[in-house]
Amino acid sequence: MRAAVLVGLAALALSGCASQNVSIRSLPPETPAADNAAAIKNAAALAAVATAASHGATAEDSEHAVIPLTTADAPSMYSYDPWERVNRLTYRFNARFDEAVFLPVTYGYGHLPAPIRSGVHNFFDNLDEVKTIVNYAVQLQPAAGAHSLGRFLINTTIGIGGLFDVATKLNLESEPTGLSTTLSRWGMHPGPYLVIPFLGPATLRDGVGLLGDFGVAYGVNLAHLYRGEKTWIFGVVDAVDQRSNTSFRYYSTGSPFEYETVRFLYVHRELIEDDALHAKDHPKERDVGAPAGR
Amino acid sequence: MKCPIALALTTLLSAAAVASGAQLDGAPWGTGPATGLADSAALRATVFGTPPQDMAPLPAKVPLEEIDIVLPWARTVPDVFWFDRRLHVWFSAQDKPAPLAIVISGVGSDGNTSKLSTLRAALYGAGYHVLTIPSPTFPGFIVSASSTGVAGDLLQDGRDLYAAMQQIVAHLPRRVQITEVDILGYSLGGANAAVVKSIDAAEGKLKIHRAVMINPPVSLFTSVARLDQLFAISIGSGDSGVERLYKRLYTRLANLYRLSDRVPTDDTDLLAAAATVLKTDADFSAAIALTFRIALMNMFFAGDLYAGTGVVIDPKHPPRPGDSLEETARVLRGKPFSEYFAKVFAPYYLAHRPNSTPESLKADNRLDIIGATLRSNPDYYAQTNSDDVILDKPELAWLQSTLGGRIAVYDHGGHLGNLGERRQIADMLDMLSGRWQKSGQ
Numbered sequence: 001m002r003a004a005v006l007v008g009l010a011a012l013a014l015s016g017c018a019s020q021n022v023s024i025r026s027l028p029p030e031t032p033a034a035d036n037a038a039a040i041k042n043a044a045a046l047a048a049v050a051t052a053a054s055h056g057a058t059a060e061d062s063e064h065a066v067i068p069l070t071t072a073d074a075p076s077m078y079s080y081d082p083w084e085r086v087n088r089l090t091y092r093f094n095a096r097f098d099e100a101v102f103l104p105v106t107y108g109y110g111h112l113p114a115p116i117r118s119g120v121h122n123f124f125d126n127l128d129e130v131k132t133i134v135n136y137a138v139q140l141q142p143a144a145g146a147h148s149l150g151r152f153l154i155n156t157t158i159g160i161g162g163l164f165d166v167a168t169k170l171n172l173e174s175e176p177t178g179l180s181t182t183l184s185r186w187g188m189h190p191g192p193y194l195v196i197p198f199l200g201p202a203t204l205r206d207g208v209g210l211l212g213d214f215g216v217a218y219g220v221n222l223a224h225l226y227r228g229e230k231t232w233i234f235g236v237v238d239a240v241d242q243r244s245n246t247s248f249r250y251y252s253t254g255s256p257f258e259y260e261t262v263r264f265l266y267v268h269r270e271l272i273e274d275d276a277l278h279a280k281d282h283p284k285e286r287d288v289g290a291p292a293g294r
Numbered sequence: 295m296k297c298p299i300a301l302a303l304t305t306l307l308s309a310a311a312v313a314s315g316a317q318l319d320g321a322p323w324g325t326g327p328a329t330g331l332a333d334s335a336a337l338r339a340t341v342f343g344t345p346p347q348d349m350a351p352l353p354a355k356v357p358l359e360e361i362d363i364v365l366p367w368a369r370t371v372p373d374v375f376w377f378d379r380r381l382h383v384w385f386s387a388q389d390k391p392a393p394l395a396i397v398i399s400g401v402g403s404d405g406n407t408s409k410l411s412t413l414r415a416a417l418y419g420a421g422y423h424v425l426t427i428p429s430p431t432f433p434g435f436i437v438s439a440s441s442t443g444v445a446g447d448l449l450q451d452g453r454d455l456y457a458a459m460q461q462i463v464a465h466l467p468r469r470v471q472i473t474e475v476d477i478l479g480y481s482l483g484g485a486n487a488a489v490v491k492s493i494d495a496a497e498g499k500l501k502i503h504r505a506v507m508i509n510p511p512v513s514l515f516t517s518v519a520r521l522d523q524l525f526a527i528s529i530g531s532g533d534s535g536v537e538r539l540y541k542r543l544y545t546r547l548a549n550l551y552r553l554s555d556r557v558p559t560d561d562t563d564l565l566a567a568a569a570t571v572l573k574t575d576a577d578f579s580a581a582i583a584l585t586f587r588i589a590l591m592n593m594f595f596a597g598d599l600y601a602g603t604g605v606v607i608d609p610k611h612p613p614r615p616g617d618s619l620e621e622t623a624r625v626l627r628g629k630p631f632s633e634y635f636a637k638v639f640a641p642y643y644l645a646h647r648p649n650s651t652p653e654s655l656k657a658d659n660r661l662d663i664i665g666a667t668l669r670s671n672p673d674y675y676a677q678t679n680s681d682d683v684i685l686d687k688p689e690l691a692w693l694q695s696t697l698g699g700r701i702a703v704y705d706h707g708g709h710l711g712n713l714g715e716r717r718q719i720a721d722m723l724d725m726l727s728g729r730w731q732k733s734g735q
Binding site for chain 1: 345346347349351352353354355356357358359360361362363364374375376377378380384385404406411412414415428432433434435437465467536537538540541542544545547548549551552553570591592595596613615616617618619620622623
């Protein structure tokens with residue numbers, strides 16, 4: 001079975017490769033008209049959010065008032081990265097793996113009919129609802145948990161085992177959460193920056209979260225997908241699906257400072273999300289003099 | 295943590311850098327408007343670009359291929375640039391014989407920016423094969439295609455581009471049938487496009503027919519000092535200014551998230567949210583200045599490495615892939631363009647061009663090195679805005695008098711803030727096909 005997976009991977013990789021000095025890759029076609037229509041819609045939606053937010057800021061209802069952050073609450077511009085040398089080499093490894101294996105496989109995968117790919121994507125998204133439900137439960141967020149449980153039940157039944165995302169069509173949109181967010185709610189800081197082999201940028205908290213979430217999935221072992229030989233196929237297809245839905249390209253910046261840039265954006269985005277999670281409290285306590293994340 | 299990487303790339307300084315990154319591109323600022331800054335509308339347009347509702351009609355589907363090529367003259371790639379061995383360009387092919395439009399990106403940018411994507415869509419929709427290529431100041435181009443490693447010289451960059459284009463065109467898929475070649479570029483890429491066409495006029499390898507410059511600069515070096523000035527005014531000198539800006543943007547973005555009901559999880563939402571934290575002229579100016587500075591950092595780093603000038607890189611011990619570059623980045627953030635010119639560019643070119651002086655190097659980087667051709671050849675066109683922040687009044691007047699009836703000057707749009715807008719696209723297509731009439735304005 002493993003051999004079959006490896007042969008399949010190699011075939012997909014070869015189908016996406018070309019000669020040594022010149023390679024031509026077919027990318028998914030661009031859809032400018034639809035993208036622009038979406039941009040018009042997004043702009044309107046965002047304006048509404050911004051207006052609502054500014055109303056929220058002036059709300060007199062002290063029960064729901066959010067204390068705005070000041071610049072004194074902003075974390076350091078520099079990220080906490082005590083394992084930098086290893087992280088940098090892992091980043092480079094990931095970039096090379098991506099170029100040599102992941103992207104070619106993804107391009108090969110992209111030739112499959114769209115309904116198949118979206119079915120695969122929906123299927124894995126639906127499985128992810130399991131850890132989302134468990135995490136909402138642990139976060140003591142029953143409403144959000146029920147929402148995700150509803151999605152899971154609808155998509156598993158009417159959506160034929162999760163192949164169709166019927167719930168979204170019924171306005172039950174996906175609101176995933178995970179152990180990293182749960183840990184953040186409990187007050188844990190992101191910790192050191194961590195580049196995970198194959199997966200990419202994370203923090204130590206994300207790494208622990210990933211392991212924990214996998215532990216949940218493994219424990220529940222839905223439809224016996226997480227044990228035995230088929231776990232291989234399952235894991236590989238999940239990875240290919242995730243990669244083909246991620247537009248990021250290593251070193252598309254061409255810049256020698258890409259590692260620093262990605263680290264800055266990743267860590268600070270996570271800190272902003274932490275700040276948003278703790279919106280109703282006073283700013284989450286943090287040592288703004290220390291490198292960001294610690 | 296689904297799709298962690300893509301989700302990471304959308305916040306904070308990317309608000310500044312990304313929101314304006316695809317749009318700024320042109321290095322120099324005009325001396326013109328008042329303090330050297332443009333008015334509020336021009337700054338806003340420069341940062342946010344064309345509102346989606348004002349965009350020209352675009353096709354539903356545009357096929358796309360990425361072509362990665364190792365050029366025959368490629369130099370040994372330094373360890374720290376191991377990922378830039380290949381030149382990446384993007385190509386959209388018609389399935390019938392058609393003219394080829396080659397489009398050059400703006401300063402420091404790659405060959406697939408959102409601006410290029412807009413131009414690609416418009417050109418493809420009008421029946422062109424479209425090839426989009428990076429700026430010669432983009433680090434990926436400097437490493438894979440430059441013959442010097444020291445970017446920013448209009449003529450040398452033009453030669454490098456021209457050589458690379460010949461290789462790329464020769465390696466286009468065999469099914470592609472090209473009826474003629476036209477060239478365009480936005481911002482610095484506009485000036486590059488015109489220079490490439492003038493080189494081709496002598497060499498004839500590509501037989502480029504028409505060139506359209508979109509918001510080109512006139513003088514690269516004499517006015518770029520004003521961008522440094524803008525940085526000093528809006529951000530302050532040194533790293534503490536950047537840190538203050540960062541804290542301001544972080545706080546605003548975090549508050550926006552805290553006050554909204556849900557945290558946007560979609561990349562597009564995030565980007566849009568990030569862009570909304572830029573509110574004042576000072577913010578816009580800072581975003582523009584910082585975007586240029588980030589592009590300059592890459593150019594500076596590469597130039598210093600290749601020229602061995604030792605400003606931030608010890609030529610005997612260049613950095614290796616595992617080494618931290620945080621400190622180098624911090625130092626370079628504080629360095630203006632004038633320092634790149636004085637410590638990297640000028641020493642390199644003075645050594646390689648007998649009889650040149652710093653003054654002659656600056657003069658060689660004005661668009662008027664091809665002024666006579668621009669004046670007499672009917673196949674060069676330009677589009678710009680009267681409030682383009684990279685042009686001062688004498689420079690705009692020079693463009694108008696040089697190109698005569700072949701330049702469209704719009705009232706508003708700042709720098710590239712109307713790229714993709716209906717009128718801009720319609721005029722651009724008319725120019726490319728030789729139908730454009732000034733009276734049509």
